[in-house]
Amino acid sequence: MSGAMIRRLLRHFEPLGLIVLGLLLRALTLPLPAALRPPPGGTTARSSGVQYTDAAGTLLREVRDESGARSRVADPAVAHSLLAEALVEAEDRRFRVHPGIDPVGVLRAAWHDLRPGRSLQGASTLTMQLARAVVPHRRTLMGKLEEAALALRIEASLDKDEIMLAYLTEAPFGPQLRGAEAAAEQLFGKPSVALSPAEAATLASLPKAPGQYLTERGRTRLQARRDDLLRRLHDRGRLDDVTLARALVEPLPERLAGGGLIAPHLVEAVRAGRLGPVPAGDRVQLALSLPLQARVEAAVKAQVEALRERHVGAGAAVVLDNRSGAILAYVGSADFLAAEGQNDGVLALRQPGSSLKPFVYALALEDQRIDGGSVLPDLPIRLEGEDGVFAPRNYDGVFHGPVRAREALGNSYNVPAVWLADRLGVGAVLSGLRRFGFVSLRETASHYGAALALGDGEVKLLELAEAYA
Structure with a gap:
């Protein structure tokens, strides 16, 4: 190490003592986060929340928090499982000995960051990651210091097994997957204590970048990280040669793509009350x-x-x-x-295009203005509207002259549909569409004009499906 490098390192750590003192003082003032406190009444487990299942009773997601993440309280036995050891090996090798922040890791990260041409390297411990999971903060210097102070507070209140159990309950393991139990069931279809060595190493590889690994493109990177972790566990005597060989050839499960989530948009829509009142109870069958x-x-x-x-x-x-x-x-x-x-x-609100035409014809049939054999004009027309003159044309650029209603609708001609909407009255057409369930059409009839017959208004796909059903 050169003298210049030593001087730079010393200058870098001149305020270290003051920072540590400040962190200790801050830790004394921080309360233990509610998520890490024992539940009232002395119970040992918190509620698993609401379970969403399909028609056959298969679990789609279990939601325990307001964010909508699937989550379950970790089995206490997992604190001493291979999964826990794999997490320590992957994320924080000195977990069992440091006080919440790892001085060795900080020094290593600082040394790495000081070297020219090197990218910034973090030094987050499992306890700091737990602190960030239960009390999210901005990724700034002050946020990092607050995270470190909270990690010290957590270490002063909980023993290492309790911290590991809390991490396995609260840490993110994938999009809308919080905790090892939720991730194990979602990705492997089994509780975390039943995971194979390859599955445990896969799960322990996720916290580093779950959003990147749980994709089709991320499978190769995830497998490489898993295999490296398996070899390190073997080197430390946790896996024998036969177990390592078997684990290395075990394929990643297909359900890893998409984070193992089943119908995530539907569950979120039901949970958030976007499809009607939020269902009551702790089990919702869809x-x-x-x-x-x-x-x-x-x-x-x-x-x-x-x-x-x-x-x-x-x-x-x-x-x-x-x-x-x-x-x-x-x-x-x-x-x-x-x-x-x-x-x-x-x-989402989208223009439905020609899919609204059948409803215009249905309204005209209902009003006895036409029948299937009625002759409609497919000729040039000009209609005045809020935005000026509207002169509809067909998709093929051709006017077909007088055409029967069944032919006009069957060929999805634009001009006859607009002419029909104008004769019915745009106000009547808009009222009829709302009656069919297109409640997203909230503007006035003059806003849409006769172009409404061509889908010049935004509706939801669900509204369109319900109207046709």
Whole structure:
């Protein structure tokens, strides 16, 4: 080490003593977060929250907090399991000996950061990660110091086994997955104490970057991190040669893609009351059919992929029971973990285009203005509106002259539909569409004009499906 480097390092740590003193004083004033306090009445476990299941009773998600994350209190036995050891090896090797912050880790990170051309390296311990999980803060210097102070407070109040159990209960293991139990059941279909060595190492690899690993593109990186962790556990004597060999060839489960989440948009919509009143009780059974859900998810992904060259990057679908209106399948996006994948396309407002035309014809039939054989004009027309003159044209650019209503609707001609809406009165058409369930059409009739017949208004996909059902 050069003299210049030593001087830089000393200057870097001149205020270290004051910082540590300040952290200790701050830790004395911080209360233990409510999530880490014993429950009232001396009970040993908190409520598991609300369970959402499909029509057959299969668990979709278990929600214990207001964020909507699936979560379960960790089994106390897992505090001394291979999963716990794998987490220590992956995230914080000195967990059992440090007081909440790791001086060795801080020195190593500082040395790394001081070297030219090196990127910043963190020094978060498991206790600091727990502090961040129960009391989120901004990723600033002050936020990091507050996190360190809270970690010291946690270490002063809980022993290492209690901290490990709290971490396994509160830490994020994936999008909308909080705690090891929720992650183990969601990703592997079993409790954390029943995980194989490969599964335990996979789960222990997730906290570093769950949003990146639980994707199709992240599988290779996740497997590499898992295998490295397995070899380190072998080097430390926790796995024998045979167990290591078996673990290294064990494939990652298919359900890792998408974080193992099943119909996440539907569960979130129900939980948040977007589909009606929030259901009461600790178990909510939905009408969802898992086999149909899987088929619809695959269809949406395939369709979006087929249209990607046309710059289509989003898709959604919903399937209803025609008699009851119950939701049988619900896909809010092609990839829930994509950049904008958590936007729910089933409830998003979009222009429906020509899918509103049948309702215009239905209103005209209901009003006995036309029948299937009525002749409608497919000729140039000009209509005055708020935005000026509206002169509709057909998609093929051709006017077809007089056409029968059944032919105009069957060919989805634009001009006859607009002419019909104008004759019915846009106000009557708007009222009729609202009666069909298009309650998202909140503007005035003059705002939409006769172009409403062509879908010039924003509605929800769910409204469209319910109207057709």
